[in-house]
Amino acid sequence: MEVCITSLLRDKGFKVTPQRLAIYNMLSSTKSHPNAEMIFNELQAMYPTMSLATVYKTMEILKEIGLVQVLNAGEDSFRYDAVMTNHPHVRCTECGKVEDVYDINIDAFVSEVSQGTKYQIMGQQFYFHGICPTCQRKNSN
Amino acid sequence: MEVCITSLLRDKGFKVTPQRLAIYNMLSSTKSHPNAEMIFNELQAMYPTMSLATVYKTMEILKEIGLVQVLNAGEDSFRYDAVMTNHPHVRCTECGKVEDVYDINIDAFVSEVSQGTKYQIMGQQFYFHGICPTCQRKNSN
DNA sequence: ATACATGCAAAGACTTTGCAAATGT
DNA sequence: ACATTTGCAAAGTCTTTGCATGTAT
Numbered sequence: 001m002e003v004c005i006t007s008l009l010r011d012k013g014f015k016v017t018p019q020r021l022a023i024y025n026m027l028s029s030t031k032s033h034p035n036a037e038m039i040f041n042e043l044q045a046m047y048p049t050m051s052l053a054t055v056y057k058t059m060e061i062l063k064e065i066g067l068v069q070v071l072n073a074g075e076d077s078f079r080y081d082a083v084m085t086n087h088p089h090v091r092c093t094e095c096g097k098v099e100d101v102y103d104i105n106i107d108a109f110v111s112e113v114s115q116g117t118k119y120q121i122m123g124q125q126f127y128f129h130g131i132c133p134t135c136q137r138k139n140s141n
Numbered sequence: 142m143e144v145c146i147t148s149l150l151r152d153k154g155f156k157v158t159p160q161r162l163a164i165y166n167m168l169s170s171t172k173s174h175p176n177a178e179m180i181f182n183e184l185q186a187m188y189p190t191m192s193l194a195t196v197y198k199t200m201e202i203l204k205e206i207g208l209v210q211v212l213n214a215g216e217d218s219f220r221y222d223a224v225m226t227n228h229p230h231v232r233c234t235e236c237g238k239v240e241d242v243y244d245i246n247i248d249a250f251v252s253e254v255s256q257g258t259k260y261q262i263m264g265q266q267f268y269f270h271g272i273c274p275t276c277q278r279k280n281s282n
Numbered sequence: 283a284t285a286c287a288t289g290c291a292a293a294g295a296c297t298t299t300g301c302a303a304a305t306g307t
Numbered sequence: 308a309c310a311t312t313t314g315c316a317a318a319g320t321c322t323t324t325g326c327a328t329g330t331a332t
Contacts, residue, residue: 015306015311036297051314056297074213074266076322077296090260104257109250113269116245119231121271125215128254130262156286156331177322192289197322217297218321 008065022047023058027068028082033089033098035077073098073127086110088126094135101128149206163188164199168209169223174230174239176218214239214268227251229267235276242269 005024009016022043027034034042036055043050059080062068071079073091079098088101106126114121131139146165150157163184168175175183177196184191200221203209212220214232220239229242247267255262272280 010307013311017306017312019313049314052296053298053315054313057312060298070215072213072215072268074211088254090254090258090262092260093263099258101254101258104254106250109247113229113231113242113245113267117231117240117242117269117271118274119233119269119271120277121231121269122234123271124267124269126254126265126267127213128258128260128262128265130258130260130264133259136261151332154286158287158331160288190289193321194290194323195288198287201323 005062005067008067009061012065014061014065019047019050019054020058020061022050023055024062024067024082027062027080031100033071033073033079033081035075035079037077039080071098071127072125074129086124088128090128090130090132092132092135093129094131094139097132099132101126146208149208150202153206155202155206160188160191160195161199161202163191164196165203165208165223168203168221172241174212174214174220174222176216176220178218180221212239212268213266215270227265229269231269231271231273233273233276234270235272235280238273240273242267 005021006016009020014020023039026039026042032038036052036059040050040052040055043055059068059070062080063070066084068080068082069084071081071089073079073089075091075096083100086106088104088106089098090101091098106124110121110124113124146162147157150161155161164180167180167183173179177193177200181191181193181196184196200209200211203221204211207225209221209223210225212222212230214220214230216232216237224241227247229245229247230239231242232239247265251262251265254265
Protein backbone atom coordinates (compact mmCIF):
# COMPACT_ATOMS: atom_id res chain seq x y z
CA MET A 1 0.00 0.00 0.00
CA GLU A 2 2.51 2.54 1.12
CA VAL A 3 5.13 0.92 -1.05
CA CYS A 4 2.78 1.73 -3.88
CA ILE A 5 2.82 5.51 -3.48
CA THR A 6 6.53 5.51 -2.65
CA SER A 7 7.57 3.71 -5.78
CA LEU A 8 5.00 5.46 -7.93
CA LEU A 9 6.35 8.84 -6.87
CA ARG A 10 9.96 7.84 -7.40
CA ASP A 11 9.27 6.21 -10.74
CA LYS A 12 7.86 9.46 -12.05
CA GLY A 13 10.74 11.54 -10.73
CA PHE A 14 8.90 12.95 -7.73
CA LYS A 15 10.47 12.94 -4.30
CA VAL A 16 8.99 11.06 -1.38
CA THR A 17 8.32 13.56 1.39
CA PRO A 18 6.57 13.21 4.75
CA GLN A 19 3.93 15.69 3.60
CA ARG A 20 3.03 13.67 0.52
CA LEU A 21 2.84 10.42 2.47
CA ALA A 22 0.74 12.01 5.20
CA ILE A 23 -1.70 13.50 2.71
CA TYR A 24 -2.13 10.27 0.81
CA ASN A 25 -2.44 8.17 3.95
CA MET A 26 -5.06 10.48 5.37
CA LEU A 27 -7.03 10.45 2.13
CA SER A 28 -6.88 6.70 1.65
CA SER A 29 -8.07 5.99 5.17
CA THR A 30 -11.20 8.13 5.12
CA LYS A 31 -14.52 7.86 3.37
CA SER A 32 -15.35 11.52 3.82
CA HIS A 33 -14.17 12.74 0.38
CA PRO A 34 -12.47 15.77 1.93
CA ASN A 35 -11.57 18.94 0.11
CA ALA A 36 -8.16 20.57 0.39
CA GLU A 37 -9.01 22.54 3.50
CA MET A 38 -10.42 19.50 5.31
CA ILE A 39 -7.21 17.59 4.58
CA PHE A 40 -5.16 20.54 5.76
CA ASN A 41 -7.12 20.86 9.00
CA GLU A 42 -6.95 17.16 9.69
CA LEU A 43 -3.16 17.14 9.35
CA GLN A 44 -2.54 20.29 11.37
CA ALA A 45 -2.07 18.40 14.62
CA MET A 46 0.55 16.00 13.31
CA TYR A 47 2.18 18.34 10.81
CA PRO A 48 2.00 21.85 12.25
CA THR A 49 4.05 23.38 9.45
CA MET A 50 1.93 21.89 6.67
CA SER A 51 0.55 24.54 4.32
CA LEU A 52 -2.59 24.59 2.21
CA ALA A 53 -0.44 25.23 -0.85
CA THR A 54 1.36 21.95 -0.27
CA VAL A 55 -1.95 20.12 -0.11
CA TYR A 56 -2.98 21.56 -3.46
CA LYS A 57 0.40 20.84 -5.06
CA THR A 58 0.33 17.30 -3.74
CA MET A 59 -3.18 16.63 -5.01
CA GLU A 60 -2.03 17.74 -8.45
CA ILE A 61 0.76 15.16 -8.38
CA LEU A 62 -1.39 12.38 -6.94
CA LYS A 63 -3.96 13.00 -9.64
CA GLU A 64 -1.23 12.91 -12.27
CA ILE A 65 0.17 9.57 -11.13
CA GLY A 66 -3.30 8.09 -10.86
CA LEU A 67 -3.67 7.76 -7.11
CA VAL A 68 -6.59 10.11 -6.56
CA GLN A 69 -9.60 11.29 -8.46
CA VAL A 70 -11.11 14.74 -8.21
CA LEU A 71 -14.80 15.12 -7.40
CA ASN A 72 -17.01 18.02 -8.32
CA ALA A 73 -20.26 17.49 -6.54
CA GLY A 74 -21.78 20.87 -7.31
CA GLU A 75 -19.95 22.73 -4.56
CA ASP A 76 -17.49 25.59 -4.67
CA SER A 77 -14.50 23.41 -3.87
CA PHE A 78 -13.10 20.19 -5.26
CA ARG A 79 -13.14 17.03 -3.21
CA TYR A 80 -10.66 14.17 -3.45
CA ASP A 81 -11.07 10.41 -3.42
CA ALA A 82 -8.31 7.81 -3.17
CA VAL A 83 -10.68 5.11 -4.41
CA MET A 84 -10.04 4.97 -8.14
CA THR A 85 -12.90 2.72 -9.24
CA ASN A 86 -15.76 4.47 -10.94
CA HIS A 87 -18.68 4.72 -8.57
CA PRO A 88 -21.48 7.25 -8.13
CA HIS A 89 -21.50 9.73 -5.26
CA VAL A 90 -24.40 11.21 -3.36
CA ARG A 91 -24.30 14.52 -1.54
CA CYS A 92 -26.64 15.54 1.26
CA THR A 93 -27.97 19.01 0.54
CA GLU A 94 -28.60 19.60 4.23
CA CYS A 95 -25.37 18.62 6.00
CA GLY A 96 -23.14 18.67 2.92
CA LYS A 97 -21.53 15.27 3.32
CA VAL A 98 -20.61 13.24 0.26
CA GLU A 99 -20.87 9.46 0.31
CA ASP A 100 -20.19 6.59 -2.04
CA VAL A 101 -23.01 4.74 -3.73
CA TYR A 102 -22.29 1.02 -3.43
CA ASP A 103 -23.52 -2.09 -5.14
CA ILE A 104 -24.44 -0.39 -8.34
CA ASN A 105 -23.21 -1.65 -11.64
CA ILE A 106 -22.65 1.33 -13.87
CA ASP A 107 -21.02 -0.55 -16.73
CA ALA A 108 -24.17 -1.09 -18.78
CA PHE A 109 -25.15 2.54 -18.43
CA VAL A 110 -21.66 3.77 -19.27
CA SER A 111 -21.36 1.67 -22.38
CA GLU A 112 -24.81 2.70 -23.51
CA VAL A 113 -23.77 6.34 -23.32
CA SER A 114 -20.37 5.67 -24.82
CA GLN A 115 -22.02 4.18 -27.87
CA GLY A 116 -24.64 6.89 -28.09
CA THR A 117 -22.07 9.67 -28.45
CA LYS A 118 -19.32 9.94 -31.02
CA TYR A 119 -16.88 11.05 -28.33
CA GLN A 120 -13.92 8.96 -27.33
CA ILE A 121 -15.04 8.65 -23.71
CA MET A 122 -12.23 8.75 -21.12
CA GLY A 123 -14.22 8.86 -17.91
CA GLN A 124 -17.38 9.89 -16.17
CA GLN A 125 -18.79 11.15 -12.91
CA PHE A 126 -22.25 10.53 -11.49
CA TYR A 127 -23.58 12.74 -8.72
CA PHE A 128 -26.85 12.42 -6.88
CA HIS A 129 -28.12 14.89 -4.35
CA GLY A 130 -30.77 14.53 -1.74
CA ILE A 131 -31.28 14.23 1.99
CA CYS A 132 -29.35 11.69 4.00
CA PRO A 133 -31.04 9.38 6.55
CA THR A 134 -29.67 11.38 9.49
CA CYS A 135 -31.01 14.68 8.19
CA GLN A 136 -34.35 13.08 7.31
CA ARG A 137 -34.74 12.07 10.96
CA LYS A 138 -33.74 15.55 12.13
CA ASN A 139 -36.33 17.09 9.83
CA SER A 140 -39.17 14.95 11.12
CA ASN A 141 -38.66 16.08 14.72
CA MET B 142 -42.40 30.71 -23.92
CA GLU B 143 -41.65 34.25 -22.98
CA VAL B 144 -44.99 34.51 -21.25
CA CYS B 145 -43.69 31.71 -19.12
CA ILE B 146 -40.72 33.57 -17.66
CA THR B 147 -42.69 36.80 -17.41
CA SER B 148 -45.47 35.34 -15.32
CA LEU B 149 -43.16 33.09 -13.35
CA LEU B 150 -41.08 36.09 -12.32
CA ARG B 151 -44.09 38.18 -11.39
CA ASP B 152 -45.78 35.36 -9.51
CA LYS B 153 -42.78 35.04 -7.24
CA GLY B 154 -42.52 38.78 -6.66
CA PHE B 155 -39.60 39.40 -8.99
CA LYS B 156 -39.69 42.23 -11.50
CA VAL B 157 -39.56 41.68 -15.23
CA THR B 158 -36.55 43.54 -16.56
CA PRO B 159 -34.96 43.67 -20.01
CA GLN B 160 -31.78 42.16 -18.57
CA ARG B 161 -33.58 39.14 -17.15
CA LEU B 162 -35.47 38.52 -20.37
CA ALA B 163 -32.33 38.90 -22.46
CA ILE B 164 -30.36 36.49 -20.29
CA TYR B 165 -33.07 33.86 -20.31
CA ASN B 166 -33.74 34.21 -24.03
CA MET B 167 -30.05 33.87 -24.81
CA LEU B 168 -29.74 30.81 -22.62
CA SER B 169 -32.83 29.09 -23.94
CA SER B 170 -31.77 29.54 -27.55
CA THR B 171 -28.31 28.04 -27.31
CA LYS B 172 -26.98 24.54 -26.82
CA SER B 173 -23.57 25.71 -25.69
CA HIS B 174 -24.18 25.50 -21.93
CA PRO B 175 -22.47 28.83 -21.35
CA ASN B 176 -21.01 30.02 -18.09
CA ALA B 177 -21.70 33.49 -16.68
CA GLU B 178 -18.92 35.15 -18.59
CA MET B 179 -19.99 33.63 -21.92
CA ILE B 180 -23.52 34.91 -21.38
CA PHE B 181 -22.17 38.32 -20.44
CA ASN B 182 -19.96 38.52 -23.53
CA GLU B 183 -22.74 37.38 -25.82
CA LEU B 184 -25.07 40.11 -24.55
CA GLN B 185 -22.49 42.91 -24.60
CA ALA B 186 -23.41 44.02 -28.10
CA MET B 187 -27.14 44.37 -27.45
CA TYR B 188 -26.90 45.43 -23.80
CA PRO B 189 -23.73 47.47 -23.43
CA THR B 190 -24.45 48.37 -19.82
CA MET B 191 -25.04 44.79 -18.72
CA SER B 192 -22.80 43.73 -15.85
CA LEU B 193 -21.44 40.35 -14.85
CA ALA B 194 -22.99 40.81 -11.41
CA THR B 195 -26.42 41.05 -13.00
CA VAL B 196 -25.83 37.80 -14.86
CA TYR B 197 -24.95 36.04 -11.61
CA LYS B 198 -27.89 37.55 -9.74
CA THR B 199 -30.25 36.61 -12.54
CA MET B 200 -29.02 33.02 -12.69
CA GLU B 201 -29.70 32.75 -8.97
CA ILE B 202 -33.30 33.79 -9.52
CA LEU B 203 -33.82 31.64 -12.61
CA LYS B 204 -32.50 28.65 -10.70
CA GLU B 205 -34.84 29.45 -7.82
CA ILE B 206 -37.94 29.62 -9.98
CA GLY B 207 -36.98 26.45 -11.80
CA LEU B 208 -36.08 27.82 -15.21
CA VAL B 209 -32.43 26.86 -15.35
CA GLN B 210 -30.20 24.16 -13.95
CA VAL B 211 -26.59 24.62 -12.93
CA LEU B 212 -23.94 22.33 -14.40
CA ASN B 213 -20.64 21.43 -12.82
CA ALA B 214 -18.68 19.59 -15.43
CA GLY B 215 -15.39 19.50 -13.57
CA GLU B 216 -14.35 22.99 -14.57
CA ASP B 217 -13.59 26.07 -12.49
CA SER B 218 -16.84 27.81 -13.40
CA PHE B 219 -20.48 26.82 -13.38
CA ARG B 220 -22.40 26.42 -16.62
CA TYR B 221 -26.12 26.97 -17.10
CA ASP B 222 -28.76 25.05 -19.01
CA ALA B 223 -32.33 26.16 -19.73
CA VAL B 224 -33.33 22.59 -20.57
CA MET B 225 -34.73 21.26 -17.34
CA THR B 226 -35.03 17.57 -18.21
CA ASN B 227 -32.42 15.33 -16.68
CA HIS B 228 -29.93 14.32 -19.33
CA PRO B 229 -26.23 13.47 -19.22
CA HIS B 230 -23.58 15.89 -20.49
CA VAL B 231 -20.27 15.22 -22.13
CA ARG B 232 -17.30 17.59 -22.08
CA CYS B 233 -14.46 17.58 -24.57
CA THR B 234 -11.18 17.71 -22.66
CA GLU B 235 -9.43 19.25 -25.68
CA CYS B 236 -11.66 22.12 -26.80
CA GLY B 237 -13.70 22.38 -23.60
CA LYS B 238 -17.17 22.34 -25.12
CA VAL B 239 -20.03 20.71 -23.25
CA GLU B 240 -22.76 18.90 -25.16
CA ASP B 241 -25.96 17.06 -24.34
CA VAL B 242 -26.14 13.30 -24.50
CA TYR B 243 -29.32 12.38 -26.34
CA ASP B 244 -31.41 9.28 -26.69
CA ILE B 245 -30.38 7.78 -23.40
CA ASN B 246 -32.91 6.58 -20.93
CA ILE B 247 -31.52 7.25 -17.49
CA ASP B 248 -34.64 6.32 -15.57
CA ALA B 249 -33.72 2.71 -14.90
CA PHE B 250 -30.28 3.70 -13.71
CA VAL B 251 -31.62 6.51 -11.55
CA SER B 252 -34.20 4.36 -9.84
CA GLU B 253 -31.67 1.61 -9.27
CA VAL B 254 -29.43 4.07 -7.45
CA SER B 255 -32.33 5.70 -5.62
CA GLN B 256 -33.28 2.35 -4.18
CA GLY B 257 -29.68 1.42 -3.38
CA THR B 258 -29.19 4.41 -1.10
CA LYS B 259 -31.25 5.44 1.88
CA TYR B 260 -31.15 9.05 0.74
CA GLN B 261 -34.25 10.88 -0.36
CA ILE B 262 -32.91 11.62 -3.84
CA MET B 263 -33.83 15.03 -5.26
CA GLY B 264 -31.76 15.06 -8.43
CA GLN B 265 -28.64 13.92 -10.20
CA GLN B 266 -26.03 14.94 -12.70
CA PHE B 267 -24.09 12.70 -15.05
CA TYR B 268 -20.92 13.94 -16.67
CA PHE B 269 -18.76 12.21 -19.21
CA HIS B 270 -15.48 13.49 -20.50
CA GLY B 271 -13.54 12.55 -23.57
CA ILE B 272 -12.52 13.78 -26.97
CA CYS B 273 -15.11 15.12 -29.39
CA PRO B 274 -15.25 14.04 -33.06
CA THR B 275 -13.79 17.35 -34.25
CA CYS B 276 -10.79 17.15 -31.94
CA GLN B 277 -10.27 13.47 -32.82
CA ARG B 278 -9.90 14.48 -36.46
CA LYS B 279 -7.52 17.31 -35.57
CA ASN B 280 -5.39 14.92 -33.54
CA SER B 281 -5.05 12.42 -36.38
CA ASN B 282 -3.58 15.02 -38.75
C1' DA C 283 -44.58 56.40 -4.70
C1' DT C 284 -42.24 52.61 -3.51
C1' DA C 285 -39.94 48.61 -3.40
C1' DC C 286 -36.96 46.14 -6.18
C1' DA C 287 -33.07 45.86 -9.76
C1' DT C 288 -28.92 47.46 -11.92
C1' DG C 289 -24.02 48.20 -12.25
C1' DC C 290 -19.93 49.48 -10.29
C1' DA C 291 -16.33 48.49 -7.15
C1' DA C 292 -14.91 46.06 -3.25
C1' DA C 293 -14.80 41.86 -0.82
C1' DG C 294 -14.86 36.82 -0.43
C1' DA C 295 -13.78 31.96 -1.40
C1' DC C 296 -10.94 28.72 -3.58
C1' DT C 297 -6.78 27.76 -6.02
C1' DT C 298 -2.30 28.78 -8.19
C1' DT C 299 2.23 30.88 -8.46
C1' DG C 300 6.92 32.94 -7.20
C1' DC C 301 10.62 32.54 -4.43
C1' DA C 302 13.95 31.88 -0.56
C1' DA C 303 14.98 28.37 2.69
C1' DA C 304 14.85 23.51 3.57
C1' DT C 305 14.96 18.64 2.16
C1' DG C 306 15.38 14.15 -0.52
C1' DT C 307 18.37 11.55 -3.54
C1' DA D 308 26.08 18.61 -4.56
C1' DC D 309 21.96 19.22 -6.92
C1' DA D 310 17.51 19.39 -8.20
C1' DT D 311 13.17 19.25 -6.10
C1' DT D 312 9.93 20.62 -2.40
C1' DT D 313 8.14 23.32 1.24
C1' DG D 314 5.68 27.18 3.14
C1' DC D 315 4.76 31.81 3.08
C1' DA D 316 2.75 35.64 0.83
C1' DA D 317 1.03 37.54 -3.23
C1' DA D 318 -1.67 37.05 -7.22
C1' DG D 319 -5.35 34.98 -9.99
C1' DT D 320 -10.04 33.36 -11.07
C1' DC D 321 -14.78 32.91 -10.21
C1' DT D 322 -18.60 34.55 -7.54
C1' DT D 323 -21.00 37.39 -4.10
C1' DT D 324 -22.09 41.63 -1.71
C1' DG D 325 -22.86 46.70 -0.57
C1' DC D 326 -24.61 50.70 -2.07
C1' DA D 327 -26.06 54.71 -4.78
C1' DT D 328 -28.64 55.32 -8.85
C1' DG D 329 -32.18 53.82 -11.90
C1' DT D 330 -36.52 51.25 -13.09
C1' DA D 331 -40.84 48.38 -12.90
C1' DT D 332 -45.19 48.21 -10.83
